[in-house]
Structures are given as structure tokens and as C-alpha cells.
Amino acid sequence: MSGTERAALLLMTLGEREAAEVLKYMEATEVHRVGSAMATLKNVSRNDADRVLDVFILDVEDQTALGVDTENYIRKLLGNAFGPSKADAFIERIVSGDDAAGLDALKWMSSREIVDIVVDEHPQIIAIVLAYLDGAQAAEVIEELPDELRSDIVMRVARLTDIQQSALAEIENLIASKSADTGRGGTRKVGGDKVAASIVNAMKPGRGEELLDQIKEKNEELSVRIQEMMFVFDTLLEVDDRGIQSLLREISNDLLTVALKGCDPAISDKILGNMSKRAGTLLREDMEAKGPQRLSDVEEAQKEILDVARRLADSGDINLGQGGEEYV
Numbered sequence: 001m002s003g004t005e006r007a008a009l010l011l012m013t014l015g016e017r018e019a020a021e022v023l024k025y026m027e028a029t030e031v032h033r034v035g036s037a038m039a040t041l042k043n044v045s046r047n048d049a050d051r052v053l054d055v056f057i058l059d060v061e062d063q064t065a066l067g068v069d070t071e072n073y074i075r076k077l078l079g080n081a082f083g084p085s086k087a088d089a090f091i092e093r094i095v096s097g098d099d100a101a102g103l104d105a106l107k108w109m110s111s112r113e114i115v116d117i118v119v120d121e122h123p124q125i126i127a128i129v130l131a132y133l134d135g136a137q138a139a140e141v142i143e144e145l146p147d148e149l150r151s152d153i154v155m156r157v158a159r160l161t162d163i164q165q166s167a168l169a170e171i172e173n174l175i176a177s178k179s180a181d182t183g184r185g186g187t188r189k190v191g192g193d194k195v196a197a198s199i200v201n202a203m204k205p206g207r208g209e210e211l212l213d214q215i216k217e218k219n220e221e222l223s224v225r226i227q228e229m230m231f232v233f234d235t236l237l238e239v240d241d242r243g244i245q246s247l248l249r250e251i252s253n254d255l256l257t258v259a260l261k262g263c264d265p266a267i268s269d270k271i272l273g274n275m276s277k278r279a280g281t282l283l284r285e286d287m288e289a290k291g292p293q294r295l296s297d298v299e300e301a302q303k304e305i306l307d308v309a310r311r312l313a314d315s316g317d318i319n320l321g322q323g324g325e326e327y328v
Contacts, residue, residue, distance in 0.1 A: 008037035028107035111140035127156035135198030151214035158196035197229035243318030
């Protein structure tokens with residue numbers, strides 16, 4: 001079973017009331033995935049159910065209650081220490097508020113519903129809205145928008161940085177039909193190259209490349225930045241074993257020795273797992289012998305490997321997982 005299927009089975013085992021309490025703490029996309037898994041679970045054996053429960057119990061035994069409901073704890077703590085008025089000032093700085101309640105509500109809507117809300121609005125408003133969605137949901141919305149809007153909006157997402165609270169309040173009015181708290185000053189960080197890249201990454205194969213070509217015609221530098229953010233070193237986790245083996249044939253051990261320094265252990269395990277036992281052992285020994293590396297050298301080595309991966313993907317030799325399409 002996948003992790004989502006195990007979560008679905010566990011919730012169904014808990015019962016309606018307890019499962020409902022758990023769902024309250026999940027993000028919209030998580031609820032969608034788990035709900036879909038629940039709907040497809042059939043003929044689960046007692047052994048499968050017992051195994052899921054055993055793993056869950058082992059995981060829970062390693063957890064503590066620290067970090068649970070932290071925001072509520074901080075509010076009570078500061079309120080008792082300084083009184084309500086002073087506490088509010090501190091809380092405003094250290095605990096995120098509810099300014100994006102209306103925007104967060106979009107995460108529970110279908111892409112069609114979101115399009116109906118924003119399609120007639122200014123492209124800048126659409127860009128801000130998309131920047132608040134996760135990449136996959138934003139990609140679905142982008143694909144339902146008119147062709148002439150798509151590249152303009154993704155470019156605007158990439159250029160977003162700080163958004164005035166007054167502007168967010170207007171968007172809250174649009175989405176939730178009620179005013180947000182416009183008395184608060186400051187800005188909020190949204191958008192940027194990385195967000196734009198996540199949207200393009202989540203689009204269907206072919207559509208993302210088409211959109212990048214359109215952006216390149218208008219702003220080549222921005223297109224390059226988005227493309228570079230699309231393929232970060234973690235992208236290699238999405239490459240299947242055969243693809244990793246093809247990649248390893250194209251890069252040197254010296255480059256790997258530097259690139260794997262300090263990277264996500266899952267990536268190094270994936271790469272080493274696709275080498276022979278002897279080659280993997282030698283590479284580990286080389287990494288230990290090389291000692292600490294400058295971050296800039298590590299990033300440059302990773303970039304060189306990604307350049308090779310992108311070349312292999314362009315030639316169809318490997319699949320970088322763009323668009324999340326499943327293969328059979």
C-alpha cells in the first residue's frame with residue numbers, strides 16, 4: 001500500500017468521529033488524496049489492516065505532544081504574561097494571522113470553481129491567487145484559463161515578491177465576500193521564480209514546455225530562471241531507477257563526490273542504490289576522504305548533473321517526472 005492508502009485505511013479503522021477530528025488538521029490536498037483512497041479501498045484483509053495499525057503504533061510511540069496546537073499555546077502564554085493588549089502586539093509578529101482565510105478557502109475548490117471566480121479579474125490578481133495554491137492545483141487552473149492569459153500570468157507569478165495587506169484585503173473581498181483585517185500593515189511574501197516553476201512543473205507534459213516557449217518569447221531571462229528552478233537536485237527523486245542508471249553513465253565519480261555532500265539522504269541513497277555494491281562503497285569512501293566542501297562548489301556540481309539530466313530528458317532517455325503523469 002502507498003502512504004496515502006495506509007492513512008485512508010487507518011482513518012476508516014478509527015471510525016467516523018475520530019477520523020473527522022484527524023481530517024480537521026489536514027491540508028485540502030491531503031484531504032482530497034486520502035478521501036479518494038478511502039473511496040477505492042475494497043476487500044482489505046485483516047492481515048493488511050493489522051500491519052497498518054502496527055506500523056502506526058510504532059510511529060506514535062516515538063512522538064511527543066510538543067508542537068501540537070502551538071499557536072493556541074503561545075496565545076494563552078503571552079496573554080497571561082502581558083495581558084490581552086500587549087499580547088496581541090507580540091502575537092502579530094510571531095504567529096501567522098488569518099488574513100488568507102478566503103485565499104485558503106480556494107484550496108478546497110475545484111479548478112473550475114476557481115477559474116469562474118478569477119477569470120474576469122486583472123492578471124495580477126489571478127497571479128496572486130495562483131501563488132497561494134500548491135503547484136498541482138495552480139497548474140489545473142492555468143490550463144483552464146484562456147491561452148492568451150497563461151504565459152502573462154506565470155510571468156507575473158515569477159515576479160511577485162511582497163504584497164501589501166491592503167491588496168490582499170481586496171482579494172479577500174473578492175473571494176470571501178467580506179473584508180479582511182486591513183488595519184494591519186506590512187507585506188506578505190508570495191510568488192517568485194520557484195512558485196512559477198512549481199506551477200509549470202505540475203502541468204501536463206507538453207503544456208509546460210509550450211508555456212515556457214511563450215514566456216521565452218516575451219522574456220528570455222525570466223524563462224531561463226523559471227526553467228532552472230524547475231529542475232532542482234531533489235528532482236532526481238522522481239527519476240526511475242533505469243533513468244538514474246542512464247544518468248550515472250554520463251557523469252564522473254568526482255562530480256558525484258562533491259554533489260552528494262549535504263544533499264537529501266534520500267537522493268544519495270537512490271543514487272548509491274543504483275550503483276554496484278563495490279562502486280557505492282568506493283564513492284562513500286571518497287566522500288568521507290574529501291572532507292567538507294564549499295556550498296558554492298556543491299551547488300555547481302549539482303547544477304552540472306542537472307544539466308546532464310535535462311539533456312537526457314530532452315532526448316527522451318530519462319523522465320524527470322514533469323507534470324506528474326503516471327506511466328504503465
